[in-house]
Structure formats: structure tokens, C-alpha cells
Amino acid sequence: xxxxxxxxxxxxxxxxxxxxxxxxxxxxxxxxxxxxxxxxxxxxxxxxxxxxxxxxxxxxxxxxxxxxxxxxxxxxxxxxxxxxxxxxxxxxxxxxxxxxxxxxxxxxxxxxxxxxxxxxxxxxxxxxxxxxxxxxxxxxxxxxxxxxxxxxxxxxxxxxxxxxxxxxxxxxxxxxxxxxxxxxxxxxxxxxxxxxxxxxxxxxxxxxxxxxxxxxxxxxxxxxxxxxxxxxxxxxxxxxxxxxxxxxxxxxxxxxxxxxxxxxxxxxxxxxxxxxxxxxxxxxxxxxxxxxxxxxxxxxxxxxxxxxxxxxxxxxxxxxxxxxxxxxxxxxxxxxxxxxxxxxxxxxxxxxxxx
Amino acid sequence: xxxxxxxxxxxxxxxxxxxxxxxxxxxxxxxxxxxxxxxxxxxxxxxxxxxxxxxxxxxxxxxxxxxxxxxxxxxxxxxxxxxxxxxxxxxxxxxxxxxxxxxxxxxxxxxxxxxxxxxxxxxxxxxxxxxxxxxxxxxxxxxxxxxxxxxxxxxxxxxxxxxxxxxxxxxxxxxxxxxxxxxxxxxxxxxxxxxxxxxxxxxxxxxxxxxxxxxxxxxxxxxxxxxxxxxxxxxxxxxxxxxxxxxxxxxxxxxxxxxxxxxxxxxxxxxxxxxxxxxxxxxxxxxxxxxxxxxxxxxxxxxxxxxxxxxxxxxxxxxxxxxxxxxxxxxxxxxxxxxxxxxxxxxxxxxxxxx
Numbered sequence: 001x002x003x004x005x006x007x008x009x010x011x012x013x014x015x016x017x018x019x020x021x022x023x024x025x026x027x028x029x030x031x032x033x034x035x036x037x038x039x040x041x042x043x044x045x046x047x048x049x050x051x052x053x054x055x056x057x058x059x060x061x062x063x064x065x066x067x068x069x070x071x072x073x074x075x076x077x078x079x080x081x082x083x084x085x086x087x088x089x090x091x092x093x094x095x096x097x098x099x100x101x102x103x104x105x106x107x108x109x110x111x112x113x114x115x116x117x118x119x120x121x122x123x124x125x126x127x128x129x130x131x132x133x134x135x136x137x138x139x140x141x142x143x144x145x146x147x148x149x150x151x152x153x154x155x156x157x158x159x160x161x162x163x164x165x166x167x168x169x170x171x172x173x174x175x176x177x178x179x180x181x182x183x184x185x186x187x188x189x190x191x192x193x194x195x196x197x198x199x200x201x202x203x204x205x206x207x208x209x210x211x212x213x214x215x216x217x218x219x220x221x222x223x224x225x226x227x228x229x230x231x232x233x234x235x236x237x238x239x240x241x242x243x244x245x246x247x248x249x250x251x252x253x254x255x256x257x258x259x260x261x262x263x264x265x266x267x268x269x270x271x272x273x274x275x276x277x278x279x280x281x282x283x284x285x286x287x288x289x290x291x292x293x294x295x296x297x298x299x300x301x302x303x304x305x306x307x308x309x310x311x312x313x314x315x316x317x318x319x320x321x322x323x324x325x326x327x328x329x330x331x332x333x334x335x336x337x338x339x340x341x342x343x344x345x346x347x348x349x350x351x352x353x354x355x
Numbered sequence: 356x357x358x359x360x361x362x363x364x365x366x367x368x369x370x371x372x373x374x375x376x377x378x379x380x381x382x383x384x385x386x387x388x389x390x391x392x393x394x395x396x397x398x399x400x401x402x403x404x405x406x407x408x409x410x411x412x413x414x415x416x417x418x419x420x421x422x423x424x425x426x427x428x429x430x431x432x433x434x435x436x437x438x439x440x441x442x443x444x445x446x447x448x449x450x451x452x453x454x455x456x457x458x459x460x461x462x463x464x465x466x467x468x469x470x471x472x473x474x475x476x477x478x479x480x481x482x483x484x485x486x487x488x489x490x491x492x493x494x495x496x497x498x499x500x501x502x503x504x505x506x507x508x509x510x511x512x513x514x515x516x517x518x519x520x521x522x523x524x525x526x527x528x529x530x531x532x533x534x535x536x537x538x539x540x541x542x543x544x545x546x547x548x549x550x551x552x553x554x555x556x557x558x559x560x561x562x563x564x565x566x567x568x569x570x571x572x573x574x575x576x577x578x579x580x581x582x583x584x585x586x587x588x589x590x591x592x593x594x595x596x597x598x599x600x601x602x603x604x605x606x607x608x609x610x611x612x613x614x615x616x617x618x619x620x621x622x623x624x625x626x627x628x629x630x631x632x633x634x635x636x637x638x639x640x641x642x643x644x645x646x647x648x649x650x651x652x653x654x655x656x657x658x659x660x661x662x663x664x665x666x667x668x669x670x671x672x673x674x675x676x677x678x679x680x681x682x683x684x685x686x687x688x689x690x691x692x693x694x695x696x697x698x699x700x701x702x703x704x705x706x707x708x709x710x
């Protein structure tokens with residue numbers, strides 16, 4: 001079977017024909033497909049149970065655990081796609097960097113990347129470095145049947161922000177100082193990270209992922225001119241590297257209203273939109289030829305059912321003129337979200353958009 | 356003397372004729388005026404020295420200390436305006452709410468505002484509640500001579516975000532859940548906060564502030580339709596309440612690219628812009644009849660002098676077509692900023708724009 005879910009030279013499979021992959025390809029769909037960023041994770045009691053006593057990075061390296069966590073929201077919510085359970089820093093850990101994910105803090109890098117000499121620590125990623133990914137996706141695709149699996153990776157800017165800062169930041173002052181003040185070092189760093197990210201996504205697609213999402217979570221911290229000058233070519237390198245597989249490439253970052261057009265141009269087939277830009281405005285910024293994903297404010301899920309449905313209805317109304325729409329939240333599911341509210345939301349979108 | 360710095364029925368004063376107030380009024384200026392959000396604060400060693408052992412809220416209530424801290428950046432950097440040293444939660448503390456500013460955390464509210472009954476705790480603010488403000492501004496205007504003093508207050512949404520969350524947040528989930536799920540309670544809360552904020556700004560103007568800035572620091576978390584429906588009228592109420600004084604009203608929030616037009620419509624004479632939207636684009640969103648303030652990325656100050664000047668030059672180029680431009684950073688000065696870099700930046704802008 002080819003990586004896009006279509007048996008080579010044969011009839012399309014159930015996966016290839018799924019509402020999710022059709023929407024990504026901007027083909028007619030039986031209903032608007034739904035999945036949620038961070039659907040596999042902290043909002044689910046069954047997730048918290050299987051994670052008990054298992055550190056975050058270790059949980060990403062145990063194929064059976066990854067499989068269980070990835071499947072949990074598919075079983076519970078009837079979402080149209082699974083997202084591979086991982087963390088943005090997994091490929092960096094896999095090439096031997098000394099980093100950890102500290103509870104309540106986030107990724108912490110022991111020795112931040114600040115100089116040209118530090119680049120030498122960023123060696124290529126090989127499939128052997130992440131054999132647990134190949135194994136987990138093998139298990140997953142058997143369990144998932146016709147439900148597509150979305151591969152997962154962090155984009156070069158967001159990876160660089162952790163590496164240069166040494167941990168999470170609200171200001172990215174060290175990363176941006178390098179970007180503004182030493183553009184050649186910055187470009188070389190992002191180029192290295194693009195190669196690592198591309199290799200990580202290739203492993204996932206070759207193991208059976210039938211779409212990928214490249215998370216540039218924090219790139220909304222940049223003005224458009226800086227994105228174009230200092231980030232776009234590295235993200236484009238990742239997208240180009242996996243173009244030959246024919247699987248849809250989704251791209252998302254929070255607070256990227258000013259960047260939506262450029263993030264599409266970088267090579268995304270589907271542009272994710274946060275809740276700040278209505279989808280009918282987002283489509284004007286992105287232009288034709290790309291699907292959109294989004295964009296219910298995740299905090300809406302803390303209100304009652306009627307309010308959730310009214311707001312989800314507004315998202316669907318704003319999406320009415322799109323060529324392709326994947327329903328999602330405008331950012332990840334928040335930890336305190338009631339899982340039942342997510343299940344009801346999937347049902348609402350499916351019912352309301354059934355054709 | 357009237358509150359706008361112009362002696363009633365007499366010739367304008369040096370303050371009224373300052374480059375800063377002329378730019379706010381969109382009149383020709385001898386040079387582009389410069390000030391920096393958070394110029395009074397942690398980046399200055401002389402600030403850290405006078406704050407030693409003095410908790411943040413207490414420092415806002417000592418007139419001599421407020422005066423000294425407010426004057427420090429004027430002495431050091433030759434900026435074109437002083438900003439009154441205070442904190443967003445000062446008026447809430449002044450009406451008796453049990454809150455504190457915890458070092459490394461931010462404002463913490465002992466009992467968050469979550470129900471209608473909680474609104475009763477938000478009584479009106481009287482000038483007697485903040486007599487230290489009147490006293491400090493009296494001291495300041497004597498020391499400042501012709502340099503204008505900008506009054507300072509948090510906008511209703513941002514105040515509500517602290518009150519409802521009980522402290523700083525990255526997601527504002529409780530505040531937004533109230534806004535989406537109980538719009539009447541939310542509207543009543545913002546209306547109360549608008550009255551308190553207006554009273555706080557009136558005290559500052561009547562004591563001698565010759566402009567005001569209303570900080571809606573976190574309102575960029577909202578989509579435009581929600582801003583228009585749930586926030587704009589409360590901010591407008593604040594601006595309307597001080598309109599009669601004739602002092603320029605500045606409005607700023609970080610990440611508000613989608614909201615710039617609406618924030619102007621709310622009643623701002625000057626719209627502050629963060630670094631994500633170039634000023635030549637911002638002016639299209641804001642429209643004619645308002646000046647703009649901004650918008651150098653504060654992280655640029657971590658680079659060398661040539662890079663800072665090149666980037667500041669780009670800001671000035673983008674501002675070339677504006678009716679009125681006040682140079683500022685696109686967010687507050689970051690704590691690790693080299694004060695000398697700020698001083699050099701003021702000099703660069705003054706020299707480059709001297710007419």
C-alpha cells in the first residue's frame with residue numbers, strides 16, 4: 001500500500017476515502033470531519049491513568065503506550081482522525097540532546113544552542129533513532145482501520161525557540177536576538193532542524209501516517225517580514241521533503257493571523273487557523289488551492305451545550321464557502337476540558353453537516 | 356492651568372507644545388517623540404536599587420518613590436514623555452480587594468470574581484482612595500517641567516481577566532467562559548470596572564497628567580466579533596468619561612492586530628501597535644484621524660547597535676505616511692535590556708527625524 005492510503009494501482013482504501021482526507025484534498029465530503037489538537041492527552045481520565053508514574057518523554061518511546069494514548073480519543077469521541085501521540089522535542093531527544101520535559105514547566109534543554117559550535121550537536125536523525133515510532137505506527141494502523149493517522153512534528157522555528165532559550169519562553173528573546181543579530185547562524189540552525197524534522201516525518205509516513213501536521217506553535221511571535229526572511233525557507237524545506245508521498249500536509253501555529261498566507265505558501269495543503277481570525281477572513285488571506293482547519297476557541301468548551309453549539313455553528317457558517325474544511329479547535333484541548341463536551345461537539349458537527 | 360497643559364485662555368505651555376503631545380494631536384513635530392512602555396522599571400539598576408526590600412504594591416503607594424521611579428528613565432534616556440509608575444491592579448487594591456503582586460508570578464487575587472454576588476465587592480473608586488496618586492503627580496509635574504506625564508490604567512477586559520482568573524493566565528479560560536456563557540454578568544462586571552478605571556484616570560488627569568494610556572494588555576486573546584460584542588462598550592465608556600479634559604487618549608494591547616480598528620473606534624486618539632503589524636499596514640486598519648504609537652520589537656534591543664538602528668529605521672520608514680507617530684517599542688521593555696541601548700535608540704530616533 002502506498003503512504004497516502006491508496007493501494008498502488010488499485011481502488012482507494014477506506015482510509016483514502018475518509019472524510020478527513022477528502023476534506024484535506026478539497027473533495028466533496030459526507031460530513032465535515034473533526035479532530036482536536038491535543039485530543040490525546042490530559043483532558044482524558046484514561047490518559048491520566050495510563051500515564052501514572054511514566055515521565056512524558058518515556059511515554060513517547062513506548063510503542064504500546066503511544067498506541068493506547070493515540071487510540072483513546074478515537075474510541076471515546078468518534079473523531080475523524082487520530083493524531084500520533086508525541087512531543088515536539090522527541091526528535092531532538094532522539095539525536096542525543098540532553099533535554100527533558102519537566103512537569104508544569106515544559107521542555108528544558110540542558111545546554112542551550114547559542115553558538116556555531118553548538119550546531120555540531122545537531123546530527124541527522126535516522127529511522128533507527130526512532131524505531132519506537134515505526135513500531136507504534138505499525139500497531140496503530142492495524143487498530144485504526146479506516147481512520148487516518150496524522151503524523152506529528154514541530155517546525156524549525158518552534159524547535160529553535162526551545163533550543164536557543166533552553167526552555168519555554170513568553171518572549172523568545174534569545175532566539176529572536178540570534179535571528180535578528182546573527183542571521184547566518186540562525187539560518188544554519190533552522191536548516192539543520194528542517195532536515196531533522198523532515199526525517200522524522202518521513203519515518204511516520206513510511207510507517208503508515210496518511211497526513212502530517214507541522215506545528216509551528218510559537219511562530220506567531222514574528223512579524224510577516226521576519227517570517228518571510230528568516231523562517232519560511234526552513235519550513236518549506238520540510239514540506240518539500242515529504243511532498244513526494246502525496247499525503248496532506250497541515251501547518252498550524254497559534255496567533256498567526258498575520259502569517260496565514262505565508263504559511264500556506266511555505267507548502268501547506270491545509271492551513272490551521274486559531275480562533276482570532278474568522279474562517280471567511282482566513283480564506284481571503286490564504287487564497288485558493290488550500291483547505292483550512294479550525295477554529296473554535298477552546299475556552300468555549302467551558303460553557304453549556306447550547307453555547308458550544310451556537311459557537312460551533314458560527315464556525316461552520318464562516319466555513320460555508322471553503323473548498324475544504326477540517327473542523328478543529330483554534331488551539332489545543334485545555335487540560336480541564338470536560339471530555340463529554342468534546343464528544344458532544346463531534347456529534348453536533350457531524351449531524352449538522354451530514355450531506 | 357487646564358488639564359491638557361494649556362493655560363486657560365493663555366499661550367500654550369512648553370508641555371502642550373512638546374513633540375509628544377503634538378504627535379498625539381497629529382500636528383507637525385520638530386522630531387518624532389519617543390518613550391518606552393515599562394521604561395520605568397526593571398531594566399534600570401537605579402530602579403532595582405530604590406525598590407530593594409519594597410514590595411511592588413507598596414512602591415506604587417509611596418509618592419516620593421513613585422516620583423523617583425517615574426523620573427529615572429526621563430533623566431537617563433532623554434525620552435519625550437514620562438509614564439506614571441503604577442500597576443494595573445492598583446485601583447482594585449485601592450477599593451479594598453484582597454490582592455497582591457507576587458514576585459515572579461504577578462497579581463494574585465485572593466477571592467476571584469465568579470458570581471453576581473462578587474460584583475458587590477467592586478465599589479466605586481474615590482480620589483481619597485488614591486490620594487498618593489494625586490500627591491505623586493503633584494511632585495512629578497513640578498520636576499518634569501515641559502516633559503509630559505502619561506497617566507496609566509488597565510482596561511476593563513484586562514482587569515477582569517485578573518479578577519476572574521484569580522491571577523495571571525495564558526488562556527483566560529475562566530474569564531472567557533464567563534464572557535461566552537454568562538454575557539450579562541460579564542457585561543455588568545466590565546461596566547463596574549469601566550467606572551473604576553475612569554475614576555482612576557480622572558484623578559491622574561486632574562492632578563496634572565497631560566495624556567493617558569489605557570492598557571488592554573491581554574485583549575488580543577479575543578476574536579474581533581467578541582471584542583465588539585463584549586468589550587468595546589466598556590473601553591469606550593472609559594474613554595468617553597475622560598474626553599472632556601482634552602488630553603490625548605492612547606490605547607494598547609499586545610497581539611491586537613485583528614482589533615486595531617475597533618480599539619481606535621472605542622475612542623482612542625492614539626492606537627498602540629505591537630511589532631507584528633507594520634505601521635503602514637496598521638494605519639490602513641485604524642483609518643484616518645488617529646495617531647499611531649510603536650512598534651520596534653523589544654527583542655531587537657538584544658542585538659548590536661547597527662542592527663537596532665537598521666530595525667528602528669524600518670519602523671520610521673513604515674511610519675513615514677502617518678499623520679502622527681509616537682515611537683515606542685511594540686511591547687514593554689524587557690527586564691534584561693541594556694539601558695544604554697535604550698538611550699542610544701532615543702538619540703537615533705531624534706537625530707534621524709530632526710526637522
